[in-house]
Amino acid sequence: MKKPKSVAGKIFEYDEIAEGFEAEADAIVIGSGAGGAVAAYNLAKSGRKVILLEAGPVARRSEMTKNAPEILAKYYxxxxxxxxxxxxxxxxMQGRMLGGSTVINSAIILPLPEWVRQDWAKSDGLYFATGDKFEESIHRISKKxxxxxxxxxxxxxxxxxxxxxxxxxxxxxxxxxxxxxxxxxxxxxxxxxxDENKQSVDLNFIPEAMAHGADVYVSSHVKQIVKSRGKVVGVKGRVIQPFTYKKGGKFFVKAPLVILAAGATHTPVILQQSGINPRRTAGKTLMAHxxxxxxxxxxxxxxxxxxxxxxxxxxxxxxxxxxxxxxxxxxxxxxxxxxxxxxxxxxxxxxxxxxxxxxxxxxxxxxxxxxxxxxxxxxxxxxxxxxxxxxxxxxxxxxxxxxxxxxxxxxxxxxxxxxxxxxxxxxxxxxxxxxxxxxxxxxxFNHLFASCRMGTNEKEHTVDLSGKVRGIKGLYICDASIFPSPSAVNPQLTIMVLSDLITRRLGEFSQSDYL
Ligand SMILES: Cc1cc2nc3c(=O)[nH]c(=O)nc-3n(C[C@H](O)[C@H](O)[C@H](O)COP(=O)(O)OP(=O)(O)OC[C@H]3O[C@@H](n4cnc5c(N)ncnc54)[C@H](O)[C@@H]3O)c2cc1C
Structure with a gap:
């Protein structure tokens, strides 16, 4: 397999990686949407070498014409x-490009209602949903x-x-x-x-993660998380040609920390394909508005x-x-x-x-x-x-x-x-x-969530309150999957807040804390 030259803060597109690649990082983020972009930014900012892997291509603004069927065909x-x-x-519907569904959504940003926060705290143990840090994160992200x-x-x-x-x-x-x-x-x-007026995450969190040294590989579809002795060691997958879906070469990226943010339907699938399914909770539920x-x-x-x-x-x-x-x-x-x-x-x-x-x-x-x-x-x-x-x-x-x-x-x-x-x-x-x-x-159904729920009950919740997947070290989820139940409002902001809280905390850890 060819090993592409890794330049900090670079986007590797299909033509450069078509034959496959190998790379190594401190942290891998799978999926570049609402949750993944925030995770990549926080981890890169904390000084880690981050590799962000996205199945879809870069969606160039010049290609965003009024031709709706063509856009849907290319980027959904x-x-x-x-x-x-x-x-x-x-x-x-779900977006498939750098920036994920935030590039093709309506950009409505609403905070999680107080009564849902209380429900999450009471029913699933998410005590922090009613706390100051949650509120601070809402303001931090809304500003950005x-x-x-x-x-x-x-x-x-x-x-x-x-x-x-x-x-x-x-x-x-x-x-x-x-x-x-x-x-x-x-x-x-x-x-x-x-015109780049909508502030999708490919215009803010992703370029800022790259400014902190994150590399981005697009057209890179993750198939499996690789583990050894109860710890993650990396991920493998295949390069996919944009639009034709023709299979390119295989890739393997090595890292001791993996953040899954492939969205509510793909994240449980990746877990299932990797043989990681604590108490068979991953994908056992799926919710939608x-x-x-x-x-x-x-x-x-x-x-x-x-x-x-x-x-x-x-x-x-x-x-x-x-x-x-x-x-x-x-x-x-x-x-x-x-x-x-x-x-x-x-x-x-x-x-x-x-x-x-x-x-x-x-x-x-x-x-x-x-x-x-x-x-x-x-x-x-x-x-x-x-x-x-x-x-x-x-x-x-x-x-x-x-x-x-x-x-x-x-x-x-x-x-x-x-x-x-x-x-x-x-x-x-x-x-x-x-x-x-x-x-x-x-x-x-554009609002999909709760397929790998967060909470305190091992029998029901795939991830614990730190976002960590139960039963394996070094694996966290930071996307819509971890909602314990529907948000009652448009979910993007809440996804970003959960990812922010999980990955800011991880950013403070030394590597040995999650190994
Ligand atoms: C048409 C539409 C309108 C919407 N409008 C709003 C709105 O106005 N306000 C709001 O709050 N919400 C809205 N939403 C919902 C919101 O956009 C999503 O809930 C949110 O983006 C989900 O974030 P996420 O990080 O979980 O997943 P996504 O943003 O979907 O990102 C997941 C990313 O992972 C990638 N991926 C998947 N599988 C793999 C794999 N195997 N390997 C590598 N990468 C992979 C995907 O290609 C995608 O880029 C809308 C959704 C749609 C479809």
């Missing part, structure tokens, strides 16, 4: 077509990624119409805080920000493609753990949910410029699991009881009524068993049909 796992099984087949409420001037008509609808339904909201600088409101967050939504078609154009992707939202005071958010995605992505073909579809396309979409996101009680498929892809299962779906439907009904009240000609909740177009508020009662289940509509 399975081209954006990944599905979770369970109650029904549902899309479950430039969290700021969406300015009114970039709301666009779509967000303002969503606000009017929520107001009409008696739901008090506010501009959503997001990780952005000088956002122009192009509405394309989920296909990447071409349950979603729903409704599109209102207004009398005047809203030109929904202008305005911050998710600029306005509200936390429900009626249904605990439920949020309303304005939302936009390009019609080529959204139309998958509308259905319709031929002339009918063309007529609907003409209506798009009058649209306003309100999404509902809910911390439902649910069950799930994830395991490695034959090719190492995660096989996800998510089960949501009908009762929880009904809570989402009640909220969709409220939003539907609000849209109609604020002037929408009709609303489309995209739910089977409900009229396709709802013209009058009374018709929205169809959303309370007790037969509606998750099989009757498409709920996209």
């Amino acid at each position: 796992w399975d081209g954006g077509l990944r599905l979770a099984k369970g109650t029904s087949f549902q899309p479950a 990624i430039h969290v700021t409420p969406t300015p009114w001037k970039v709301m666009g008509k779509r967000n303002l119409t969503a606000k009017a609808a929520l107001d009409a339904a008696g739901i008090a909201g506010k501009p959503l805080p997001r990780a952005v600088k000088h956002c122009k409101g192009c509405g394309d967050c989920i296909i990447g920000c071409p 349950l979603t729903g939504g409704v599109i209102g078609f207004m009398p005047d154009p809203t030109d929904p493609w202008y305005g911050a992707t998710q600029g306005y939202g509200a936390i429900s005071t009626v249904y605990r753990g439920l949020k309303f958010e304005s939302l936009w995605a390009s019609p080529s992505v959204l139309s998958v949910k509308w259905g319709g073909i031929g002339e009918e579809f063309l007529r609907e396309l003409k209506e798009v410029r009058y649209a306003t979409l309100i999404a509902v996101v809910y911390r439902a009680k649910m069950k799930g699991s994830v395991r490695a498929g034959f090719d190492g892809s995660p096989i996800m299962k998510l089960y949501f009881p009908r009762k929880e779906v009904h809570t989402v439907m009640k909220a969709v009904k409220d939003a539907t009524e609000g849209l109609l009240e604020s002037g929408a000609r009709y609303a489309v909740p995209m739910v089977r068993r409900v009229p396709k177009k709802i013209y009058k508020k009374e018709e929205a009662a169809a959303l309370l049909n007790p037969k509606i289940s998750l099989r009757d509509y498409s709920a996209t």
